[in-house]
Amino acid sequence: MNVGEHDLWRVADTITNLRHAPSLLMVVINEKAWQRLSPVQRETFTQLAQDAHSHMWARFAAVRAQAYAFAAQKGMRVVEPDSDDVAAWRACSAPLLEAFMERAGSAGSQFFMAYGKLRTQPCCRDSPAEASFVRH
Numbered sequence: 001m002n003v004g005e006h007d008l009w010r011v012a013d014t015i016t017n018l019r020h021a022p023s024l025l026m027v028v029i030n031e032k033a034w035q036r037l038s039p040v041q042r043e044t045f046t047q048l049a050q051d052a053h054s055h056m057w058a059r060f061a062a063v064r065a066q067a068y069a070f071a072a073q074k075g076m077r078v079v080e081p082d083s084d085d086v087a088a089w090r091a092c093s094a095p096l097l098e099a100f101m102e103r104a105g106s107a108g109s110q111f112f113m114a115y116g117k118l119r120t121q122p123c124c125r126d127s128p129a130e131a132s133f134v135r136h
């Protein structure tokens with residue numbers, strides 16, 4: 001996304017679309033506060049969160065499409081890695097995650113265990129309108 005902002009197209013000829021999305025929005029509510037809400041209030045919060053989720057993904061998709069179009073317009077080659085490439089990238093970057101977890105202690109391990117569990121849920125496997133990378 002920073003190709004235009006930082007004039008990266010002047011110093012690089014290739015950009016890789018890893019199809020990894022940033023965290024766009026996070027809403028956190030204390031469990032005790034959530035439990036104090038009525039069912040109607042919980043449903044309202046849930047619906048508003050889903051609406052915000054859809055809005056942010058649509059906005060992000062447009063910005064991202066513009067960024068890759070800009071890169072291509074400036075002559076950059078946009079590489080779309082296949083599932084084997086992504087699996088290899090994940091394997092090569094694993095030591096970074098391991099080092100983070102080691103420095104973060106039990107909190108880091110708990111965080112990544114929860115993240116791994118969350119990534120198995122249908123809501124969190126893919127960004128909207130994008131294919132997932134599946135490696136069997």
